[in-house]
Amino acid sequence: MSKRRASINPDQLGFTFDPPPLARRAADLAGMDKMIAASVGLALKEDGRSREEIAGAMSALLGEQVTKLMLDAYASEAREAHNISAARVLALIAATNRFDLLDAMVRRIGAALLVGEEIRTAQLGHIDTEIARLKAKRREVAGVTVPIRGGRQPRPPVVPGRAGAGAFGRRPWPLWLPLLARAPADARHGGGRIS
Known part of the structure; x- marks a missing residue:
């Protein structure tokens, strides 16, 4: 008659880090x-x-x-x-x-047991995992960052298609100034006459 197989093997007791199947x-x-x-x-x-x-x-x-x-x-x-x-x-x-x-x-149901202060070991592993995740996120963000400006902010650039409009819709120069730059020299100075 064959010996009945034990329902629990004492040699297999003790914590392992192998994740049990659910x-x-x-x-x-x-x-x-x-x-x-x-x-x-x-x-x-x-x-x-x-x-x-x-x-x-x-x-x-x-x-x-x-x-x-x-x-x-x-x-x-x-x-x-x-x-x-x-x-x-x-x-x-x-x-x-x-x-x-x-x-x-x-x-047998897919879980594992931690006892007392052993939870600190799991917590340490969790912290290390979070640090690694945050470092990876930092590398990702660092690849697309620009330096933060300090002090006084520069004037915003002119938006194309808005005919020279600056911040808040104001025009940083009079509309006639570009026309004056293209006008002939005598027209700019009243035909060369000084009045």
């Missing part, structure tokens, strides 16, 4: 109840305290009675009618400090 396909979560029962069993087995003591710690956390017999049932993969509730799974994880087991569970 559970989206049919049967992605098949066998999850057995994995949770195996996780309960592993947490109880490797804790070092008796199941009565662990049940007492869980009871204190939850504010409700958890017994050794309940833990025995939750740890049995064969007893499908005695699945542990989410609240009690979390209480067991907190009481036994086995966040690696919870991480293995949430990875």
Whole structure:
């Protein structure tokens, strides 16, 4: 008779930076109840305290009675009618400090678990990502910038097609000035006579 494959492999526990795939396909979560029962069993087995003591710690956390017999049932993969509730799974994880087991569970749905101050490591990575994004944006903007003028602003240029109109529609010179520049010398000075 072949040995039954374990629902959870203790050698594969521990945080990794490999992004888990999201559970989206049919049967992605098949066998999850057995994995949770195996996780309960592993947490109880490797804790070092008796199941009565662990049940007492869980009871204190939850504010409700958890017994050794309940833990025995939750740890049995064969007893499908005695699945542990989410609240009690979390209480067991907190009481036994086995966040690696919870991480293995949430990875089945495509998530990962950070505990306590580990969030600072994620925050640092987020800050570095934001710095890189802002540097890239800075390079993009730097390629199209011009220096900002200081002091007094120069007079705006004449807009083509507006017959010499300057700022606010004013004409910076009289209309007759360009005509005078093109007129013959004697016409400009009244035919050469000084009056």
